[in-house]
Amino acid sequence: MGDKKFMKGNNAIAEAAVRAGCRFFAGYPITPQNEIPEYLSWRLPEVGGAFVQGESEVASINMVYGAAAMGTRALTSSSGPGISLKAEGISYLAAAALPAVIVNISRGGPGLGSIQPAQSDYLQATKALGHGGFHAMVFAPNSAQEAVDLVYNAWDYAERDRNPVFILMDGCLGNIMEEVDLPPMKELNDEDIPGWALTRRNDPERDWQLSLTPIYTEEMLEGLNAMAGEMYKSWETEDVKYEEFMLDDAEYVVVAYGIASRVSKEAILKLREQGYKVGLIRPITLFPFPKKVIHDLDYSKVKGIIDVEMTLPAQMHDDIALQVLERCPIYEYGRSGGCLLDDDGVYEALLDIVSGGENNG
Amino acid sequence: MIQINERLCKDCKYCVKFCPKQILETGSVRNSRGHFYPVVTDPEKCISCGICATVCPEGAIELPAKGDDLNG
Amino acid sequence: MAEYKRSSLIASAPSGYCPGCLHSLATRLISDVLDELGQAQNSLNVISVGCSALNIKYWGGDFLSVAHGRAPAAATGIKRVNPERLVFAYQGDGDLAAIGLAEIMSAANRGENFTVIFANNQTYGMTGGQMAPTTLEGQVTTTTVNGRDPSTTGYPLKMCELISTLKAPAYVARFALNSPKGINQARAGIKKAFQLQMQGKGFTFVELLTNCPTNWHLSPLKTLEYMDTNTIPYFTPGIYKDCEVDAE
Numbered sequence: 001m002g003d004k005k006f007m008k009g010n011n012a013i014a015e016a017a018v019r020a021g022c023r024f025f026a027g028y029p030i031t032p033q034n035e036i037p038e039y040l041s042w043r044l045p046e047v048g049g050a051f052v053q054g055e056s057e058v059a060s061i062n063m064v065y066g067a068a069a070m071g072t073r074a075l076t077s078s079s080g081p082g083i084s085l086k087a088e089g090i091s092y093l094a095a096a097a098l099p100a101v102i103v104n105i106s107r108g109g110p111g112l113g114s115i116q117p118a119q120s121d122y123l124q125a126t127k128a129l130g131h132g133g134f135h136a137m138v139f140a141p142n143s144a145q146e147a148v149d150l151v152y153n154a155w156d157y158a159e160r161d162r163n164p165v166f167i168l169m170d171g172c173l174g175n176i177m178e179e180v181d182l183p184p185m186k187e188l189n190d191e192d193i194p195g196w197a198l199t200r201r202n203d204p205e206r207d208w209q210l211s212l213t214p215i216y217t218e219e220m221l222e223g224l225n226a227m228a229g230e231m232y233k234s235w236e237t238e239d240v241k242y243e244e245f246m247l248d249d250a251e252y253v254v255v256a257y258g259i260a261s262r263v264s265k266e267a268i269l270k271l272r273e274q275g276y277k278v279g280l281i282r283p284i285t286l287f288p289f290p291k292k293v294i295h296d297l298d299y300s301k302v303k304g305i306i307d308v309e310m311t312l313p314a315q316m317h318d319d320i321a322l323q324v325l326e327r328c329p330i331y332e333y334g335r336s337g338g339c340l341l342d343d344d345g346v347y348e349a350l351l352d353i354v355s356g357g358e359n360n361g
Numbered sequence: 362m363i364q365i366n367e368r369l370c371k372d373c374k375y376c377v378k379f380c381p382k383q384i385l386e387t388g389s390v391r392n393s394r395g396h397f398y399p400v401v402t403d404p405e406k407c408i409s410c411g412i413c414a415t416v417c418p419e420g421a422i423e424l425p426a427k428g429d430d431l432n433g
Numbered sequence: 434m435a436e437y438k439r440s441s442l443i444a445s446a447p448s449g450y451c452p453g454c455l456h457s458l459a460t461r462l463i464s465d466v467l468d469e470l471g472q473a474q475n476s477l478n479v480i481s482v483g484c485s486a487l488n489i490k491y492w493g494g495d496f497l498s499v500a501h502g503r504a505p506a507a508a509t510g511i512k513r514v515n516p517e518r519l520v521f522a523y524q525g526d527g528d529l530a531a532i533g534l535a536e537i538m539s540a541a542n543r544g545e546n547f548t549v550i551f552a553n554n555q556t557y558g559m560t561g562g563q564m565a566p567t568t569l570e571g572q573v574t575t576t577t578v579n580g581r582d583p584s585t586t587g588y589p590l591k592m593c594e595l596i597s598t599l600k601a602p603a604y605v606a607r608f609a610l611n612s613p614k615g616i617n618q619a620r621a622g623i624k625k626a627f628q629l630q631m632q633g634k635g636f637t638f639v640e641l642l643t644n645c646p647t648n649w650h651l652s653p654l655k656t657l658e659y660m661d662t663n664t665i666p667y668f669t670p671g672i673y674k675d676c677e678v679d680a681e
Contacts, residue, residue, distance in 0.1 A: 024514050026506075050513035054506065055539035062503035062536070066479070066510025069497045074510065092500050198477060198495055199515050207474070213489055213498035366439075373453030373646075373653035379613055394447065411437050412613045418457035419447055420439035420464075427435070 003182040009144040010035035010174040012182075013103060013167070014043065016148040017075050020155055021188040022101070023049035024074040026063035028056055028082060031115040032171035033105035036077040047185075057082040061089030061102075068098040069212050071197025073155045073188070077103035079171075080121050081112060083129075090164055091130030094228075095214030097196075099158030101151065102136070103167040105174035108338035116338025117171030119258060122315035125168045126287040133225070135232050136166040137239065138286040140257040144178040146284070152183050157239070159194055161231060168286060170310065172259040172340070232288070241284035242293055246272065250279025251301060252354045255294065255320055256308040257283045260334075260341055264308050267347040276354045289319045299327035306353055308346060312336035362407050362425075363414065369421035370398035376413035376422060382406045385413060440464035442473050442494045449487035453653020455610040455643035456484050456525075459552055460491060462616065463521070466624045467494070470631075472519045477511060479504045479522040481529075484558040488523065502533025505540035508547045519627060520547040527557045530566040530590045537592070544601030544635035548626045551592060553668065554643040562648030566590045569663055574648070589667060593640050597673035603634040605674035609642040609665050611657040618670075625675075634676055642668055 007015065014036045017025075025044055027037040037053065044051045050067075054060030060076050067074040078086060083104050093100055106121045108114035125138045137157055141147040151167060158165040193202040198210050216224065245265060247253065256264040261282040268278045283290050294305070305324055307314045314332040321330055333349040335341050370392055376399055377385045384407060388400040398421075401407060414422040442464035450457035467473045473494060480488050482501035489498055499507040504522035512520045529537050529551050537549065556574055557563040563576040567589045571580040581589075597605040604626050608619035619641055626637035642664050644656035651659055672678070 024510060026510065052509060052513060052543075055535050059503065059506040059509075059536050059539065062500060062506035063510035063513075065499065065503075066497065066507035066512075067514045068510070069507070070511055070515045072514040074514075088500055089503070096498070198497055198511075200475070200495075200518070201515070209493060210495045211489075211497070213480075213496075214500075215486060215489055215498055369447050371447065371452035375453065375653065375657070378654055378657075396452070409435075411435075414437040415613050415616050416458075418450065418454060418461065420443060420461045422437075423439055424435075424437040 003184075005180055005182060006177055007144060007180050008035055008175060008177050009147055009169065010105065011039050012144040012148050012180045013151050014039035015182060016151040017101070018043055018047055018049070019183055019185045020073065020152045021186040022073040022075045022155065023047070024064065024067035024072050025049070025076065026052040026054045026060040027076050027078065028054050028060050030079045030082045032107055032117065032174050033077045033079050033103065035174070036103065057085035058089065061086040064100050065089055065093055065096070065098060068093065068100040069096070069197065070199045071193035071202065074100045075103070076100070077105065079105050079107045080109045083121065083124065087130035090136070091132050091134060092214050093164045094130070094134035094136065095132065096212050097162040098164070098212065099155060099162055100164050101154045101158060101167065102164055104169070106168065106170045108336065114338035115171070117259065117310065117340065118336060118338055119170050119260060119310040120336070121168065122286065122309070122311070125166055126289070126319070129166060134228060135287055136164045137161070137235060137288070138166045138168055140168045140284060140286050141173065142258050142261045142282065144173070144176065144180050147173065148180050148182060162196070163231070168258070170259050235288040236291065239285060240288045240290050240292070242290035243282040243284060244293070245280035245282065247279035247281065249277050251277040251303045252279070252306060253297060253302055254278065254280045254306045254308055254350065255283070255316065256280065257286060257316070260308045260310050263341045263343060263346045266343045267350050270347050271350060271354060278350065278354055291323050294320060294323035302328050304329045304331055304353060306331045306333065306350060308341070309334045310336070310341045362404060362409060363401065364423045364425060365399060366421045366423065367392045367398040369419045370396055371419060372396040372398060373418060375416040375418070379412050379416050381410060381412060382408060440468045440473070442467055442492065444491050444493055448491045450484065451647045453644070453646045453656065454484070455554070455641070456487070456552055458610055458616065459550065459641050459643060460488055460523075462620050462623060463523070463550060466620060466627060467519070469624065470627055472627065476519045476521065479508045479511065479520065481522065481524040483525040483528050485523050485525050485528070485552065486559070502528050502531070503536055504528070505533065505536040505545070505549060509540055509543070509545050512545060512547045516546065519630060521627070522547065522549045524549060524551055525558070526551070526553045526555065526565045526567040530592055538595070541596045541602050541636045541638065542599050546630055546633055546635050548630050548637045548639065550623065551638065551640040552643045553592070553640055554645045555589070555664065556645050556648050558645045558648055562645070569667060591668065593638070593673045596638050602636040602638060602674055603629045603676040604637040606638070606672045607640040607642065607668060607670045609660060609670050611642070611644070611660040615670065629676065642670070
């Protein structure tokens with residue numbers, strides 16, 4: 001059932017969330033994600049949902065915490081500096097085992113950085129979305145369509161795991177207009193609300209106490225943290241997503257996600273025309289990281305891994321290195337601060353590496 | 362007549378202070394948590410005003426409905 | 434009083450509060466009012482951080498425990514998606530008037546249809562008696578060892594006065610829990626706030642002047658006297674806003 005539209009990435013995410021059954025959004029204005037709250041401010045009331053423009057990033061994530069506790073599919077979005085402010089609330093979501101979806105349309109950093117696109121929040125998203133040592137599943141789409149598809153299913157993961165799900169994009173993907181095929185509206189009823197939720201709509205007859213808390217005894221907290229660790233491990237075998245591109249005979253393998261993967265593909269096609277055997281591994285889940293595909297490359301053939309990111313220094317490098325295990329060199333190429341990766345720049349950098357020229361590192 | 366749930370008492374003495382008939386006093390026996398708890402010195406004088414129940418932080422004092430006999 | 438029975442909304446075990454702590458009394462009052470209104474099952478307590486978090490073990494009704502200062506934000510999310518539930522946040526003075534000042538003022542200003550019960554005991558009880566935004570001038574705390582000095586720490590925040598300047602709130606009132614009269618007034622105020630919420634009138638705010646025998650270093654009985662001579666003269670009890678009276 002196709003519903004094709006030409007949409008900005010941010011608007012496509014917002015519409016996909018509505019169709020996924022999201023009925024609550026709270027957020028605070030920050031560039032380059034403003035289209036998401038703007039769109040949802042009129043769209044959510046149309047479907048009986050609620051939109052709140054929070055007084056702060058901190059308040060917004062806690063509004064999401066409240067709505068999520070009622071079993072409502074809830075969303076917030078922001079960009080780097082705002083995600084830092086939301087860190088407390090994201091940690092509480094994980095602690096109270098609440099599902100919610102958080103979108104980061106990232107920009108140049110650190111600090112206020114720039115409002116131009118950048119992939120500067122990889123480490124924050126994958127290693128420490130907040131204090132306390134928890135993780136969220138991190139999806140990194142590289143097109144409006146893929147963003148739609150991932151957002152559409154994000155709450156299914158979040159509710160399965162009772163854990164927040166994080167969507168990491170950048171200002172380019174949030175703001176480019178592309179054709180998207182929108183999925184149908186998920187019609188969720190009161191009976192679909194998870195049993196742990198604090199609403200009583202799903203079972204008004206229930207006469208026992210309902211409660212959710214991020215506070216536990218030491219022993220309980222240790223047990224829950226250990227269980228979370230097992231869950232993260234299970235993601236590695238069950239939920240890793242990545243794309244392989246021209247990988248079979250590749251002597252050089254680019255690892256790039258999101259916008260960097262798109263620019264890299266163009267460069268790889270051009271290099272292939274000239275006979276260079278270059279391929280690509282594109283992580284779609286950044287956490288869990290696609291470790292196995294990188295680990296299991298045939299390093300008797302692979303001469304180098306090239307980490308292309310729109311940030312400096314490269315943030316994915318260590319995750320790649322832990323799989324390469326010094327079996328070949330790892331090169332890096334990137335732009336940062338809101339300066340964009342472009343076709344020529346990536347092509348020339350890759351050419352320099354694969355042609356045996358100077359090591360750019 | 363009031364009912365004192367001695368188990369809940371923490372010996373703040375608010376009931377003793379505010380009893381208008383001054384018939385509550387801290388007893389000499391400790392409860393399971395080590396707190397002395399109040400006793401009614403002159404049950405005949407209790408007017409069931411409920412002020413002791415009102416000021417008890419713990420809800421340790423209840424006022425049964427009329428006819429709800431203590432020994433019943 | 435014809436009859437009084439302890440509410441099933443509070444645990445049958447003793448609370449975790451110190452002897453004579455009026456947090457405990459405030460919790461009991463809320464439970465009494467919810468029983469009286471037939472809202473025990475429909476109510477949802479948003480539990481904040483500080484001594485109020487002791488209610489996680491004491492409160493027998495539905496609750497959500499939330500981050501420090503964020504109860505009005507969480508309650509906003511709750512009430513917007515489940516307007517049929519009676520929602521109240523229970524916050525202390527550090528939680529509400531310091532770290533959560535933006536959340537309380539903004540929720541009040543939006544006229545969110547829930548109730549905030551604010552326990553003001555002029556100190557951070559749980560963390561050991563540091564200066565709160567409501568700490569009185571000259572009051573000795575562990576971070577104002579020579580007494581609160583307004584020249585470096587400002588003056589105690591009057592939340593009822595602040596919130597009643599806003600147009601949206603339906604009911605704003607302060608009561609002192611150090612006397613039977615004050616307790617009965619507080620009970621009536623909490624009841625009124627819940628009733629207004631049930632009628633969809635918007636934001637309601639009840640400040641309860643409480644004590645902290647442990648960190649004030651006074652016996653429970655002495656704290657009641659201290660409140661008469663120090664707290665109440667500064668934090669004047671009364672109804673600061675009432676949409677039903679104001680509309681007349």
